[in-house]
Amino acid sequence: MNLADSEIVTAILTDGGFVRAGDEASADVVLLNSCAVRENAEERLGNILTQLKGRKRRQRELVVGVLGCVPQFERERVFSDFPFVDFIVGPDNYRELAGIIENSREQKRLASLDYDQQETYAGIDPVRTGSISAFLPVMRGCNNYCAFCVVPVTRGRERSVGYERVLAEVAALAASGFREVTLLGQNVNSWRDAEKSLDFAGLLDGVSQAAPSMRIRFTTSHPKDISEALVKVIAARPNLCNHIHLPVQSGSSRMLDLMKRGHTREEYLDRIAMIRRHIPDAAITTDLIAGFCTETEEEHRETLSLMEAVGYDTAFMFHYSVRPGTWAARNLPDDVPEALKKRRLQEIIELQNAMSREIYRREIGKTVEVLAEAESRRSSLQLMGRTKTNRAVVFSRGEFNAGDTLLVKITGATSATLTGEAVS
Ligand code: SF4
Structure with a gap:
């Protein structure tokens, strides 16, 4: 859901005249879309913010915002633990982001956390990160x-x-x-x-x-x-x-x-x-x-x-x-x-x-339908895809490319991945 929300945020900011930076180091605005569902996700947010603290000290005009679930229910803690954070925005308030970023250059510790029981981000066309x-x-x-x-x-x-x-x-x-x-x-x-x-x-x-x-x-x-x-x-x-x-x-x-x-x-x-x-x-x-x-x-x-x-x-x-x-x-x-x-x-x-x-x-020996998603991390001669049952399959690509749906003969398996050969 946070990945999908980040695509919505990107669309809102693109519409507001912002351009996505090529990497974090070149960004003027850094937004962290946070997850509160488990303690370790929150700890990860804390670690990233700690790293950003030094950069913010060196680069005073850098804008840092925390979005999503963590500020929604721990507003005070985000600002007290990380006083350099410029603003916090909850999951129902992303439409206001462009204005909040602009205002944050003048005002400190902005917070937009109102629940909006109607908000579904209707009418916003997300900027997709993938194409398959x-x-x-x-x-x-x-x-x-x-x-x-x-x-x-x-x-x-x-x-x-x-x-x-x-x-x-x-x-x-x-x-x-x-x-x-x-x-x-x-x-x-x-x-x-x-x-x-x-x-x-x-x-x-x-x-x-x-x-x-x-x-x-x-x-x-x-x-x-x-x-x-x-x-x-x-x-x-x-x-x-x-x-x-x-x-x-x-x-x-x-x-x-x-x-x-x-x-x-x-x-x-x-x-x-x-x-x-x-x-x-x-x-x-x-x-x-x-x-x-x-x-x-x-x-x-x-x-x-x-x-x-x-x-x-x-x-x-x-x-x-x-x-x-x-x-x-x-x-x-x-x-x-x-x-x-x-x-x-x-x-x-x-x-x-x-x-x-x-x-x-038990899948070894079967021929299964796979949607190829990307090159495998290990070799450009292999693709990684998924079966309809959502099992990951790495296979010799033959003539196939990411985006193709094909049949793969399963020849090996671990507890997390199937391996095989493209057959048609
Ligand atoms: S309260 Fe949480 S765990 Fe329970 S159904 Fe809703 S999202 Fe799932």
Whole structure:
């Protein structure tokens, strides 16, 4: 979402007369689009700002702004820890950026952090960073208030981009040569167009028909909102990718209740069974938190057993870190010792790696459809692309180029990448 927002910010500033610098060293204005979802992302922001401090001392006219979720809920901290920051702007206020940059030369510590429950950045044509695969936000915000999550605090309530506008944007991407689009939302499957009485299944159906030559992906889904109708649409339309990212966070129903996730372990497994019934070869990925408040050893084991029951392709795995402003920060003890959180996380990672290795190994010998995205980092004789299941494939390129869709025979696998030969 931050990548997509940065493309919107670039469009707004280009329209305001700014030109993107070739590199950071030559920039007169440095903007950091920040993420608050985990502690380590915030630490990274702090490290970059610390590096910028020396440059700002030497180059007094340099303008430094922090955008996004961190200032939205930690306004005072950004200015107190980094007093040289000229301004902070929240996720709903990017339209004001050009004016704020100009004003910051006169006024110090400007802040624009008002929530705008209508803002979807309609009418702004993002300056895309790629030409093959595009991100398209179709809704913003979240109404769920999971106990550990800052998103409702930083991004406000849910609002959706209208059906017609999403279809027009997807058609425009297809006409400009894009081969793939990922529909984005913090809670994408709660997308709604009330006027047209359409839900996310209806949107996916419409998008897949508006751009039949494009691959369509979406993220992130909430388990309680993934309907059978939605899964049936994915199964029926060949250009809707058979990869579903379905965050579970924990395998214990007590933990899920404490996390305020709105479903139990059993209900989650029912959803997985329903997905597999309609799309047997679907790749399912997830997010997992180790060591959430009061988690016992037994409950940690339930996470491991749920992972085995589902057989995730891959997972984003982290140990719990308290996020200020969340329900958990105010009401639950962060009482799992750090060393224990790390050990549990390590067990989760080791299990996931072993499962991924096995799932990938089973692909050896198959011929799969790949959208080539770029040259591989190792050799210009190889390309890197993705299967519809979102598995990365590195292959000898033959006659093919980035942007081509082709068949690749899989000849090798690690726990994260398939390797192969282009066949046609
Ligand atoms: S559904 Fe996702 S974005 Fe919304 S509060 Fe829960 S974890 Fe955060």
